[in-house]
Amino acid sequence: MVNEKRPLEKHVGELLSGFIDGELTQQQRQWVTLHCDECDECRQDLARLQALRERIGNARLSEVGEDQWRENMNDPIVQSSRSIGWLLIIAGMLVIAGIGLFAFIFGSDLSIGEKLLMIAVYGGLASLFFSVLRQRLIERKTDKYKDVEI
Ligand SMILES: [Zn+2]
Known part of the structure:
Protein backbone atom coordinates (compact mmCIF):
# COMPACT_ATOMS: atom_id res chain seq x y z
CA MET A 1 0.00 0.00 0.00
CA VAL A 2 0.94 3.62 -0.18
CA ASN A 3 0.45 4.31 3.51
CA GLU A 4 4.01 5.49 4.00
CA LYS A 5 3.42 8.58 1.89
CA ARG A 6 2.43 11.73 3.65
CA PRO A 7 -1.15 12.90 3.14
CA LEU A 8 -0.53 15.70 0.71
CA GLU A 9 1.79 13.90 -1.63
CA LYS A 10 -0.82 11.84 -3.36
CA HIS A 11 -4.54 12.23 -4.05
CA VAL A 12 -6.75 9.74 -2.26
CA GLY A 13 -9.25 9.23 -5.08
CA GLU A 14 -8.97 5.44 -5.17
CA LEU A 15 -9.51 5.21 -1.41
CA LEU A 16 -12.66 7.31 -1.26
CA SER A 17 -15.19 4.59 -2.03
CA GLY A 18 -13.51 2.31 0.48
CA PHE A 19 -13.60 5.16 2.97
CA ILE A 20 -17.37 5.53 2.53
CA ASP A 21 -17.92 1.77 2.68
CA GLY A 22 -15.84 1.52 5.85
CA GLU A 23 -13.37 -0.86 4.26
CA LEU A 24 -10.17 1.01 5.05
CA THR A 25 -7.71 0.44 7.85
CA GLN A 26 -7.61 3.09 10.55
CA GLN A 27 -4.36 4.38 9.11
CA GLN A 28 -5.90 4.75 5.67
CA ARG A 29 -8.94 6.49 7.12
CA GLN A 30 -6.72 8.96 8.90
CA TRP A 31 -4.81 9.54 5.73
CA VAL A 32 -7.99 10.23 3.75
CA THR A 33 -9.28 12.55 6.48
CA LEU A 34 -6.02 14.48 6.66
CA HIS A 35 -5.71 14.71 2.92
CA CYS A 36 -9.29 15.92 2.46
CA ASP A 37 -8.69 18.60 5.08
CA GLU A 38 -6.04 20.06 2.83
CA CYS A 39 -7.14 19.10 -0.67
CA ASP A 40 -10.26 20.73 -2.15
CA GLU A 41 -10.35 18.35 -5.06
CA CYS A 42 -10.49 15.19 -2.98
CA ARG A 43 -12.86 16.75 -0.45
CA GLN A 44 -15.31 17.52 -3.25
CA ASP A 45 -14.95 14.01 -4.65
CA LEU A 46 -15.66 12.59 -1.21
CA ALA A 47 -18.74 14.76 -0.71
CA ARG A 48 -20.04 13.80 -4.13
CA LEU A 49 -19.50 10.10 -3.50
CA GLN A 50 -21.16 10.33 -0.10
CA ALA A 51 -24.20 12.05 -1.56
CA LEU A 52 -24.35 9.50 -4.35
CA ARG A 53 -24.06 6.55 -2.02
CA GLU A 54 -26.78 7.96 0.18
CA ARG A 55 -29.14 8.48 -2.72
CA ILE A 56 -28.59 5.03 -4.15
CA GLY A 57 -28.84 3.47 -0.71
CA ASN A 58 -32.17 5.09 0.07
CA ALA A 59 -33.63 4.30 -3.32
CA ARG A 60 -32.72 0.65 -3.07
CA LEU A 61 -33.68 0.17 0.52
CA SER A 62 -37.17 1.33 -0.34
CA GLU A 63 -37.57 -1.38 -2.90
CA VAL A 64 -35.37 -4.36 -2.21
CA GLY A 65 -34.61 -5.92 1.14
CA GLU A 66 -31.80 -4.57 3.23
CA ASP A 67 -29.84 -7.81 2.89
CA GLN A 68 -29.97 -7.68 -0.86
CA TRP A 69 -28.83 -4.09 -0.75
CA ARG A 70 -25.82 -5.04 1.34
CA GLU A 71 -25.02 -7.97 -0.88
CA ASN A 72 -24.96 -5.76 -3.95
CA MET A 73 -23.38 -2.73 -2.37
CA ASN A 74 -20.08 -3.25 -4.14
ZN1 LIG B 1 -6.26 15.32 -3.29
Whole structure:
Protein backbone atom coordinates (compact mmCIF):
# COMPACT_ATOMS: atom_id res chain seq x y z
CA MET A 1 0.00 0.00 0.00
CA VAL A 2 0.94 3.62 -0.18
CA ASN A 3 0.45 4.31 3.51
CA GLU A 4 4.01 5.49 4.00
CA LYS A 5 3.42 8.58 1.89
CA ARG A 6 2.43 11.73 3.65
CA PRO A 7 -1.15 12.90 3.14
CA LEU A 8 -0.53 15.70 0.71
CA GLU A 9 1.79 13.90 -1.63
CA LYS A 10 -0.82 11.84 -3.36
CA HIS A 11 -4.54 12.23 -4.05
CA VAL A 12 -6.75 9.74 -2.26
CA GLY A 13 -9.25 9.23 -5.08
CA GLU A 14 -8.97 5.44 -5.17
CA LEU A 15 -9.51 5.21 -1.41
CA LEU A 16 -12.66 7.31 -1.26
CA SER A 17 -15.19 4.59 -2.03
CA GLY A 18 -13.51 2.31 0.48
CA PHE A 19 -13.60 5.16 2.97
CA ILE A 20 -17.37 5.53 2.53
CA ASP A 21 -17.92 1.77 2.68
CA GLY A 22 -15.84 1.52 5.85
CA GLU A 23 -13.37 -0.86 4.26
CA LEU A 24 -10.17 1.01 5.05
CA THR A 25 -7.71 0.44 7.85
CA GLN A 26 -7.61 3.09 10.55
CA GLN A 27 -4.36 4.38 9.11
CA GLN A 28 -5.90 4.75 5.67
CA ARG A 29 -8.94 6.49 7.12
CA GLN A 30 -6.72 8.96 8.90
CA TRP A 31 -4.81 9.54 5.73
CA VAL A 32 -7.99 10.23 3.75
CA THR A 33 -9.28 12.55 6.48
CA LEU A 34 -6.02 14.48 6.66
CA HIS A 35 -5.71 14.71 2.92
CA CYS A 36 -9.29 15.92 2.46
CA ASP A 37 -8.69 18.60 5.08
CA GLU A 38 -6.04 20.06 2.83
CA CYS A 39 -7.14 19.10 -0.67
CA ASP A 40 -10.26 20.73 -2.15
CA GLU A 41 -10.35 18.35 -5.06
CA CYS A 42 -10.49 15.19 -2.98
CA ARG A 43 -12.86 16.75 -0.45
CA GLN A 44 -15.31 17.52 -3.25
CA ASP A 45 -14.95 14.01 -4.65
CA LEU A 46 -15.66 12.59 -1.21
CA ALA A 47 -18.74 14.76 -0.71
CA ARG A 48 -20.04 13.80 -4.13
CA LEU A 49 -19.50 10.10 -3.50
CA GLN A 50 -21.16 10.33 -0.10
CA ALA A 51 -24.20 12.05 -1.56
CA LEU A 52 -24.35 9.50 -4.35
CA ARG A 53 -24.06 6.55 -2.02
CA GLU A 54 -26.78 7.96 0.18
CA ARG A 55 -29.14 8.48 -2.72
CA ILE A 56 -28.59 5.03 -4.15
CA GLY A 57 -28.84 3.47 -0.71
CA ASN A 58 -32.17 5.09 0.07
CA ALA A 59 -33.63 4.30 -3.32
CA ARG A 60 -32.72 0.65 -3.07
CA LEU A 61 -33.68 0.17 0.52
CA SER A 62 -37.17 1.33 -0.34
CA GLU A 63 -37.57 -1.38 -2.90
CA VAL A 64 -35.37 -4.36 -2.21
CA GLY A 65 -34.61 -5.92 1.14
CA GLU A 66 -31.80 -4.57 3.23
CA ASP A 67 -29.84 -7.81 2.89
CA GLN A 68 -29.97 -7.68 -0.86
CA TRP A 69 -28.83 -4.09 -0.75
CA ARG A 70 -25.82 -5.04 1.34
CA GLU A 71 -25.02 -7.97 -0.88
CA ASN A 72 -24.96 -5.76 -3.95
CA MET A 73 -23.38 -2.73 -2.37
CA ASN A 74 -20.08 -3.25 -4.14
CA ASP A 75 -21.65 -3.55 -7.53
CA PRO A 76 -24.11 -0.69 -7.95
CA ILE A 77 -24.01 -0.72 -11.74
CA VAL A 78 -24.95 -4.38 -12.10
CA GLN A 79 -27.58 -4.04 -9.42
CA SER A 80 -29.06 -0.94 -10.98
CA SER A 81 -29.26 -2.53 -14.43
CA ARG A 82 -30.97 -5.55 -12.95
CA SER A 83 -33.46 -3.28 -11.19
CA ILE A 84 -34.19 -1.56 -14.49
CA GLY A 85 -34.82 -4.93 -16.10
CA TRP A 86 -37.27 -5.94 -13.40
CA LEU A 87 -38.98 -2.58 -13.52
CA LEU A 88 -39.48 -2.89 -17.26
CA ILE A 89 -40.97 -6.36 -16.85
CA ILE A 90 -43.30 -5.04 -14.14
CA ALA A 91 -44.16 -2.08 -16.37
CA GLY A 92 -45.21 -4.49 -19.11
CA MET A 93 -47.32 -6.45 -16.65
CA LEU A 94 -48.93 -3.26 -15.39
CA VAL A 95 -49.90 -2.30 -18.91
CA ILE A 96 -51.38 -5.73 -19.59
CA ALA A 97 -53.17 -5.73 -16.24
CA GLY A 98 -54.43 -2.25 -17.00
CA ILE A 99 -55.89 -3.31 -20.33
CA GLY A 100 -57.55 -6.31 -18.69
CA LEU A 101 -58.88 -4.19 -15.85
CA PHE A 102 -60.35 -1.57 -18.13
CA ALA A 103 -61.95 -4.21 -20.33
CA PHE A 104 -63.46 -5.73 -17.19
CA ILE A 105 -64.64 -2.39 -15.83
CA PHE A 106 -66.30 -1.23 -19.00
CA GLY A 107 -67.69 -4.63 -19.92
CA SER A 108 -69.32 -5.23 -16.53
CA ASP A 109 -72.37 -4.00 -14.70
CA LEU A 110 -70.49 -2.04 -12.02
CA SER A 111 -71.90 1.31 -11.05
CA ILE A 112 -70.08 4.44 -12.20
CA GLY A 113 -68.83 5.01 -8.65
CA GLU A 114 -67.35 1.52 -8.45
CA LYS A 115 -65.72 1.88 -11.86
CA LEU A 116 -64.17 5.21 -10.90
CA LEU A 117 -62.91 3.73 -7.65
CA MET A 118 -61.17 0.87 -9.44
CA ILE A 119 -59.64 3.26 -11.96
CA ALA A 120 -58.40 5.48 -9.15
CA VAL A 121 -56.79 2.58 -7.29
CA TYR A 122 -55.13 1.26 -10.42
CA GLY A 123 -54.02 4.74 -11.47
CA GLY A 124 -52.51 5.30 -8.04
CA LEU A 125 -50.54 2.07 -8.24
CA ALA A 126 -49.38 2.81 -11.75
CA SER A 127 -48.20 6.33 -10.98
CA LEU A 128 -46.41 5.09 -7.86
CA PHE A 129 -44.63 2.55 -10.01
CA PHE A 130 -43.64 5.01 -12.71
CA SER A 131 -42.21 7.42 -10.16
CA VAL A 132 -39.99 4.58 -8.91
CA LEU A 133 -39.03 3.75 -12.49
CA ARG A 134 -38.12 7.35 -13.17
CA GLN A 135 -35.96 7.45 -10.05
CA ARG A 136 -34.19 4.28 -11.20
CA LEU A 137 -33.42 5.74 -14.62
CA ILE A 138 -31.93 8.85 -13.04
CA GLU A 139 -29.97 6.66 -10.67
CA ARG A 140 -28.55 4.63 -13.54
CA LYS A 141 -27.23 7.79 -15.18
CA THR A 142 -25.56 8.70 -11.90
CA ASP A 143 -23.96 5.27 -11.74
CA LYS A 144 -22.39 5.75 -15.15
CA TYR A 145 -20.99 9.03 -13.95
CA LYS A 146 -19.62 7.37 -10.85
CA ASP A 147 -17.94 4.70 -12.94
CA VAL A 148 -16.01 7.37 -14.80
CA GLU A 149 -15.04 9.16 -11.60
CA ILE A 150 -13.58 6.17 -9.76
ZN1 LIG B 1 -6.26 15.32 -3.29
